Amino acid sequence: xxxxxxxxxxxxxxxxxxIAANGYDTPTPIQKDAIPHVLKGEDLIGLAQTGxxxxxxxxxxxxxxxxxxxxxxxPTGARALILAPTRELVNQIAKNIISFVKGTPLRVTSVVGxxxxxxxxxxxxxxxxxxxxxxxxxxxxxxxxxxRLDTASFLVLDEADQMLDLGFIHALRKISKxxxxxxxxxxxxxxxxxxxxxxxxxxxxxxxxxxVAPAGKTADKIAQTVHFMDxxxxxxxxxxxxxxxxxxxxxxxxxxxxxxxxxxxxxxxxGVSAGSIHGNKSQNQRDRAIKGLRExxxxxxxxxxxxxRGIDIxxxxxxxxxxxxxxxxxxxxxxxxxxxxxAEGDAVALCAPEEFGLLRQIEKLIGFTIEIASGExxxxxxxxxxxxxxxxGNGSGRGGGARPGAAKPKAFDERKGRRKRNFSKRDAA
Numbered sequence: 001x002x003x004x005x006x007x008x009x010x011x012x013x014x015x016x017x018x019i020a021a022n023g024y025d026t027p028t029p030i031q032k033d034a035i036p037h038v039l040k041g042e043d044l045i046g047l048a049q050t051g052x053x054x055x056x057x058x059x060x061x062x063x064x065x066x067x068x069x070x071x072x073x074x075p076t077g078a079r080a081l082i083l084a085p086t087r088e089l090v091n092q093i094a095k096n097i098i099s100f101v102k103g104t105p106l107r108v109t110s111v112v113g114x115x116x117x118x119x120x121x122x123x124x125x126x127x128x129x130x131x132x133x134x135x136x137x138x139x140x141x142x143x144x145x146x147x148r149l150d151t152a153s154f155l156v157l158d159e160a161d162q163m164l165d166l167g168f169i170h171a172l173r174k175i176s177k178x179x180x181x182x183x184x185x186x187x188x189x190x191x192x193x194x195x196x197x198x199x200x201x202x203x204x205x206x207x208x209x210x211x212v213a214p215a216g217k218t219a220d221k222i223a224q225t226v227h228f229m230d231x232x233x234x235x236x237x238x239x240x241x242x243x244x245x246x247x248x249x250x251x252x253x254x255x256x257x258x259x260x261x262x263x264x265x266x267x268x269x270x271g272v273s274a275g276s277i278h279g280n281k282s283q284n285q286r287d288r289a290i291k292g293l294r295e296x297x298x299x300x301x302x303x304x305x306x307x308x309r310g311i312d313i314x315x316x317x318x319x320x321x322x323x324x325x326x327x328x329x330x331x332x333x334x335x336x337x338x339x340x341x342x343a344e345g346d347a348v349a350l351c352a353p354e355e356f357g358l359l360r361q362i363e364k365l366i367g368f369t370i371e372i373a374s375g376e377x378x379x380x381x382x383x384x385x386x387x388x389x390x391x392x393g394n395g396s397g398r399g400g401g402a403r404p405g406a407a408k409p410k411a412f413d414e415r416k417g418r419r420k421r422n423f424s425k426r427d428a429a
Contacts, residue, residue: 009035015064018100028053029212035061038186043207045200046188049336052212054188055096058082058156063100065154066129073107073127077151081179082132083172085162087112087283088290092312093158094132106130111147113137114283121146135163135171142178149178156186157203162305164195165327176203190336191329221339224347226359228375231352234322235263238350239270241320242300249293250318251311252302253334255325263322264302274300305330314340321349324358328365353378 005026006019027035030048037044038061048054062080073079082097084090094110101108109128111120113136120137124147131138131147141147155176157163163172185204189196200207229237242250252267254260257278264276275289275298292298294313303311305325319335338345349370351359356378363369 010039012064031057033210037208041184043185043204045207045209047211049190055093058186059097074151075127077127077148078131080130080154081152082156084158085166086306090132111137135168152179153183155179158188160187161189161191161196221344222347224370225373226349226351226370227373228351234350242272248317249315250300251337252320252322255323257304260302260304273298276302278304311337318346324355328361331362
């Protein structure tokens with residue numbers, strides 16, 4: 001199969017040249033199924049597991065349509081708007097779209113929180129063809145009258161389920177009213193919970209549904225295993241695993257930003273080359289950490305779910321769930337950071353007895369029982385146990401709470417950090 005396969009989808013020569021320059025030869029299933037519908041101007045719901053080329057599935061036909069309808073963007077205006085939940089995902093999407101428009105007059109601009117808003121205001125003054133944004137920062141710019149959305153005739157919601165998880169539903173409602181009423185709307189996601197069905201009914205008109213894998217299905221080339229152990233044994237066990245594979249590029253997921261930072265410091269103290277990425281890090285710090293992993297200056301990146309949708313590094317061979325997520329769908333996105341672009345990968349979960357109920361929820365979602373690699377499955381009484389609240393834990397990297405018997409000031413500081421996090425959901429990205 002050759003580039004001819006993209007040509008049969010109806011893409012223009014200009015876009016085909018961009019595809020060739022990016023080294024693509026064969027469309028992925030989501031690209032093959034979605035692109036013709038997008039080119040026809042139809043609203044669309046695209047469901048596919050992570051790492052299957054969703055960005056190109058909406059980015060290539062979007063660029064094609066903008067090129068076929070030439071025109072300069074209005075001052076502070078945008079002709080197309082792409083929304084994504086996290087800074088990392090916005091940056092990744094923008095990078096891909098920029099590669100698609102190379103050699104064309106189209107301009108791509110990205111805006112995220114965590115960096116100076118003044119530079120973004122300056123870049124938006126002349127308008128842009130394609131604006132890629134996190135909802136929180138976009139509304140900040142709207143409030144400052146630095147951007148207008150009524151000129152956008154294309155709206156793309158990428159990873160819409162995580163935008164809801166992060167509390168962006170009210171922002172999405174407000175933004176949808178600001179975008180042109182006569183528009184094409186595309187919604188892409190790896191999972192399809194009930195809230196996304198409701199969102200689609202509200203904002204899409206007679207959408208075509210394209211599904212290349214069942215919602216919640218994990219990549220076939222990811223080997224998934226679970227180790228059962230007490231929570232306090234996890235850190236030492238993880239260190240042993242990492243030392244056993246010193247050349248691997250790995251991601252380790254924790255539930256909270258405090259737990260992620262604490263675990264990263266313990267890994268570094270043990271001699272592991274590690275960095276961290278979470279909501280308390282500035283954008284520059286997050287960018288440096290991802291660059292360090294990509295270039296090999298660090299081998300392990302400890303992250304919260306803020307990174308689960310935005311890291312696209314083909315070399316990641318292992319994903320370790322140091323703590324199981326409280327939302328089962330998050331597991332799918334976490335382990336989707338490995339086995340990218342057809343490669344193979346490993347997903348390793350460390351499960352404490354009190355997390356057994358979370359494991360059962362994950363297995364129900366993905367449709368099979370994860371292989372036990374070591375330890376004994378907890379007794380049935382843990383299966384229906386209420387999951388620990390976010391921020392609770394024993395100080396070994398799980399949650400943000402204090403160890404039993406820890407000094408009250410430390411516990412108070414960490415609780416205060418949790419309260420602060422609740423107030424900053426709007427720009428969690």
